Amino acid sequence: MTQQTRANGSLRHLLTLEGLGRPQLEALLARAQKFVKPVGEPPVQAQSLAGVTVANMFTEPSTRTRVSFELAAKRLGADVVNLEVQLSSRVKGESMLDTIYTLEACHVDVFVIRDAESGVPGLVAANVKPHVSVLSAGEAHVSHPTQGLLDALTILQAKNRFDGLKVAIVGDVRHSRVARSAWHVLTALGVGEIRVVAPRGLMPEAGEFIGCERFTSIEGGIAGVDVVMMLRIQKERMAAAQIPDADRYFAKYGLSAERLARAKPDAIVMHPQPMNRGIEIASDVADGPQSVIRDQVRNGVAVRMAVLEAVIEGRG
Numbered sequence: 001m002t003q004q005t006r007a008n009g010s011l012r013h014l015l016t017l018e019g020l021g022r023p024q025l026e027a028l029l030a031r032a033q034k035f036v037k038p039v040g041e042p043p044v045q046a047q048s049l050a051g052v053t054v055a056n057m058f059t060e061p062s063t064r065t066r067v068s069f070e071l072a073a074k075r076l077g078a079d080v081v082n083l084e085v086q087l088s089s090r091v092k093g094e095s096m097l098d099t100i101y102t103l104e105a106c107h108v109d110v111f112v113i114r115d116a117e118s119g120v121p122g123l124v125a126a127n128v129k130p131h132v133s134v135l136s137a138g139e140a141h142v143s144h145p146t147q148g149l150l151d152a153l154t155i156l157q158a159k160n161r162f163d164g165l166k167v168a169i170v171g172d173v174r175h176s177r178v179a180r181s182a183w184h185v186l187t188a189l190g191v192g193e194i195r196v197v198a199p200r201g202l203m204p205e206a207g208e209f210i211g212c213e214r215f216t217s218i219e220g221g222i223a224g225v226d227v228v229m230m231l232r233i234q235k236e237r238m239a240a241a242q243i244p245d246a247d248r249y250f251a252k253y254g255l256s257a258e259r260l261a262r263a264k265p266d267a268i269v270m271h272p273q274p275m276n277r278g279i280e281i282a283s284d285v286a287d288g289p290q291s292v293i294r295d296q297v298r299n300g301v302a303v304r305m306a307v308l309e310a311v312i313e314g315r316g
Helices: 022-033 065-076 097-107 120-125 145-159 177-188 246-253 293-313
Strands: 053-058 079-083 112-117 133-139 165-170 193-197 214-216 227-230 266-270
Touching: 022 145, 022 177, 053 065, 065 079, 065 112, 065 133, 065 145, 065 293, 079 293, 097 120, 112 120, 112 193, 112 293, 120 133, 133 145, 133 293, 145 227, 145 266, 145 293, 165 177, 177 193, 266 293
Parallel strands: 053 079, 053 112, 112 133, 165 193, 165 227, 193 214, 227 266
Antiparallel strands: none
8 A cells, every 4th residue: 555644744645544543534624624614605715725736637427526626726726637537648548657747747746536447546646756645536446535534524513523423334335435435434533333234235345344233224224323324326236236226226225214213313314426316315315404415515625625735734
């Protein structure tokens, strides 16, 4: 694994939340909270990234993550360039590293990378110049560290603690980078109990999610929990779950108001989006009073501002 911190202990890259300690994670969340403003108020603007250039390189579709990274960088005063890599250098036969070296020569300081192949952000981080940082915006099924941080921040805002909480992660856990990053960050932050709820065909391998109790029933899995974290189900994954169509998936695993009533009365509902309404979550739950899904979106910009500021500040 590529070293994510500098010799002085500051964060240089953010490729995964695995291995980051509680103090470092809490410091990032505290920094992010300073950037949170209620919707309708002017967003925080700063110049801590003035003179810094950020390149967003996305090789698979994204709306929320790409836009929030762009807004985060611009609100801190950075110059931003967005590249859809699959439409440019890769099509021309140029390697990813050749593209990186070209952009380094154009004074890019931070690469934000989303790629469907595992290992790409780490490969880039291992080959950039010492002053350059690499941030993962989602790596295959492996990790999505800023999503994990924004999920943690959303839980902290709603519950004001991590210790003693019960969290259920529900859906296609086997293929979910969101679930893996949530497990890493919530475990490190001291969440009391994390449950994995999924059809048998979508359960993670036995060696993953160590310490999590596993449920194949959503009713049992969310009973008495403080947080219900729903995951998106892709239709092509339903066969692995031995569920033939969307209606039957919702009938067995969808979060309805009736099922949510099994959680604690003040439980919050989360979803990384995009949502399949009526498949993994009912609209009245997604838009209901226990939903913090829009808070997650707002917190995404704040978390990405915090990470960008931290990696540049740490250069000294």
